[in-house]
Amino acid sequence: MKKTMLIIVLSVFALGCKPKQTVANTKLDNKTERLMKGDWLVSSVKYVGSDVFKVTSFNIADAKCFEESMWTLVSNNNTGEVVLNKANCATFESKITWYVNKDGNFVMKFLSEGIKAKHTTSGYVLKVANQTETSFQLIDKAAVGSNTAEIVFQFDKIGN
Template identity: 40%
Template sequence: MRKIIFICMVAATLFACKSASSTASTSTEATTLSTKLDRPTQVAIKGNWVLTNVTYPGSDYIKVNSFDLADSKCFIGSSWNFISNNNKGTMTLNSASCTAFTSPIVWSINNQGLFVLKIVNPGTKSKNVKEGYLLKVAGLTDTSFQLIDNINVGGQVKDVTYQFQRAN
């Protein structure tokens, strides 16, 4: 009887638990993080948002290629949808002076307060996307929040802040 209980406990552990870590890469390094999620923060972010501003030191002189997609300024005015119950959504770049772009995304906020973002390319299943971006979540209110990325400028790490406002 003990053997059966032990086997059932091992089987339940193997099939009921997710992997203890997942990998997401930022623009500078791959980082292993816990897959435990910060559900209250995810629920607070769910919905439709507009990225209203991108700021970083030296923005008058330095161009930042955000998420390996486009110049950071092309993200101003972009629309983002975050669905918290399945960690999916969409992002749409719609700046008149930039190339239009729409993509599904997979996202979560881990228990360390890091926003994990994966951009899903056409024809790719989200479960097959192995690389992504880690950003800090800051200033979360009912109507706004920031995502903060790190970039390397001349050997120094600088913050790039993406300001979001809740869409009506």
């Protein structure tokens, strides 16, 4: 009996001392998502402060290769597609799943053929900025030496 009580007390103490974990906000910002619905062209990719370094974005290609890329974002089911087709860059096409959380972050996963989103374990988080009905920016961070730099993807709406 004493042994059982000791186990219960130790279990309660161990559970009570569990450190708090930081979790990304997963509540959706539906208003921001609805403004992103449609077809988009990445009109420019800029490095804040300098253009003297190269960054591979999303483990796919040089960030500058995302200029002229086409993005289709469907807000009612948070799916889409990304197509890279810039001259002198590798071509790339992928389905994506995405959402915007209440913290203003665009959370995205590239999907492999035949693999469901819930089985895709890695993704990307970018900050949404300067959003209007016809444009927005996604801002990524990259390590450059001992500093952090921002890569700004400028999206412009195609058609309606």
